[in-house]
Amino acid sequence: MIQLFNYIDRISPIHRLTGAAKLACMLCWVLAAMITFDTRYLILLTVCALALFRVSRIKVGEVKVILIFSLVFLFLNNLLIYLFSPEHGVSIYGIRTELLHLIGRYSITAQQLLYHANVILKYTATIPVVILFVSTTQPSEFAASLNKLGVSYRISYSVSLALRYIPDVMDEFHSISLAQQARGVELSGKESIIKRLKGATAILMPLILSSMDRIEVVSNAMELRCFGKEPKRTWYRERKFTGLDYGTIALGFGLIGISFVLQAVNGGRYWNPFL
Numbered sequence: 125m126i127q128l129f130n131y132i133d134r135i136s137p138i139h140r141l142t143g144a145a146k147l148a149c150m151l152c153w154v155l156a157a158m159i160t161f162d163t164r165y166l167i168l169l170t171v172c173a174l175a176l177f178r179v180s181r182i183k184v185g186e187v188k189v190i191l192i193f194s195l196v197f198l199f200l201n202n203l204l205i206y207l208f209s210p211e212h213g214v215s216i217y218g219i220r221t222e223l224l225h226l227i228g229r230y231s232i233t234a235q236q237l238l239y240h241a242n243v244i245l246k247y248t249a250t251i252p253v254v255i256l257f258v259s260t261t262q263p264s265e266f267a268a269s270l271n272k273l274g275v276s277y278r279i280s281y282s283v284s285l286a287l288r289y290i291p292d293v294m295d296e297f298h299s300i301s302l303a304q305q306a307r308g309v310e311l312s313g314k315e316s317i318i319k320r321l322k323g324a325t326a327i328l329m330p331l332i333l334s335s336m337d338r339i340e341v342v343s344n345a346m347e348l349r350c351f352g353k354e355p356k357r358t359w360y361r362e363r364k365f366t367g368l369d370y371g372t373i374a375l376g377f378g379l380i381g382i383s384f385v386l387q388a389v390n391g392g393r394y395w396n397p398f399l
Contacts, residue, residue, distance in 0.1 A: 130186075130259065130291050131259065131260070131261065131262050131263065132182055132186055132259045132260070134180065134181045134182065134260070135181075136179060136180045136181050136260075137179060137368070138176065138179060138180040138256060138260045139180070139260050140368065141260075141368060141369055141372055142265070142269070142363045142364075142365060142366075142369050143261045143262070143265035143266050143268060143269030143363075144268070144269035144272040144273060144365075144369070145365065145368075145369035145370075145372045145373055146256075146257050146260065146261055146269070146372070147257065147261075147266070147269045147270070147273065148273065148372075148373045148376055149372045149373060149375060149376035150253050150254060150256075150257045150376075151376070152373075152375075152376025152377055152379055152380050153169070153173075153249075153250065153253050153376060153379055154250045154253065154254070155380055155383075156169070156376075156379035156380045156382065156383045157169055157246050157249045157250050157383075158246065158250075159380070159383040159384070159387065159393065160383045160386050160387060160393055160395075161239075161242045161393045161394045161395065162383075162386045162390060162393075162394075162395040163238065163241065163242055163245065163395055163397075164395065165382065165383070165386055165395075166242060166245035166246060166249055167245060169245075169249035169250075169379070170245055170248045170249045173248070173249055173250070173251075173252040173253050174248075174252060176252065176253065176256060177252045177255075177256060180256055180259070180260055182255075182256065182259050182260070186259070187255050187259060190251075190255055190258075191251075191255075194247065194251045198243075198244065198247045201243065202240050202243060202244065205239075205240070205243065206230075206236070206240070210229060210230050210231065210236065211229070211231075211233070211236065212236065212239060213233060213235035213236035213237070213238060213239035213240075214233055214235045214236065216235065216239060216394055217235045217238070217239075217394065217396050217398050218396075218398075219235060219398045219399075220233055220235065221233055221234040221235060221398070223237075234398070235398065238397070263284040263285075263288040264284060264288075264359070264360060265359075265362070265363070266280075266283065266284055267280040267281050267283060267284030267359065268280070268359035268362040270283060271357075271359065272362070277356065277357050278352055281351075285342065289338065292338070293331070293335060296331060296334055296335075297327065297331055300327050300330050300331055300334075301327050304326050304327055
């Protein structure tokens with residue numbers, strides 16, 4: 125069974141943090157990694173992110189779908205960068221050190237390799253943190269976290285519902301797929317891509333109809349409970365901040381501060397080891 129955006133219950137310091145603290149730290153962490161192109165700092169963030177992943181006791185196999193999707197996107201991103209701008213690193217660092225000439229305007233330079241390494245490090249520094257937040261925060265607590273950070277509770281609850289029903293929709297997709305295969309619809313790699321697409325259509329229509337039924341049931345339940353009538357609401361999963369939560373938020377802002385300090389020291393966003 126494919127699991128995506130699921131809360132994974134574990135006993136760890138990451139799970140003990142409140143959703144608001146984790147959300148604030150995650151946003152600061154991602155922003156800090158996006159601001160700088162200092163390879164040394166990005167390596168440090170990557171090592172810390174992987175260490176946090178280990179502390180959370182989340183297994184790689186439990187989040188492999190998100191990891192595979194991220195790796196594919198990372199590969200395509202680097203490939204397109206090189207295809208459309210093979211000398212982008214040279215223009216950034218102002219020096220050209222050619223290592224290997226390929227064909228035409230395509231060459232492998234040390235500057236371009238460093239730029240691609242920075243892009244990869246940005247992903248490796250942020251993806252584990254985002255996965256940790258999604259995997260260690262319950263949807264209801266996530267909604268309370270958004271509301272605590274100033275987001276309208278109506279929007280917060282909508283995001284919570286979306287995260288909560290993604291696993292249900294995937295379970296429904298799996299069940300419908302098995303039912304269609306039992307009726308003779310072939311979806312394996314033995315058939316051509318055209319027949320497999322036609323078979324997928326036989327799954328999508330029941331899935332859409334069942335999803336619409338779910339939406340109607342939830343909408344009616346929320347309307348009967350007068351959801352959205354009051355300007356504020358309480359949250360069952362909301363928790364008070366502890367010292368660990370305040371320390372986590374301070375860590376997030378500290379990471380952003382380091383990014384700005386490095387930007388001032390390096391004279392820009394890029395650390396240039398070729399000077």
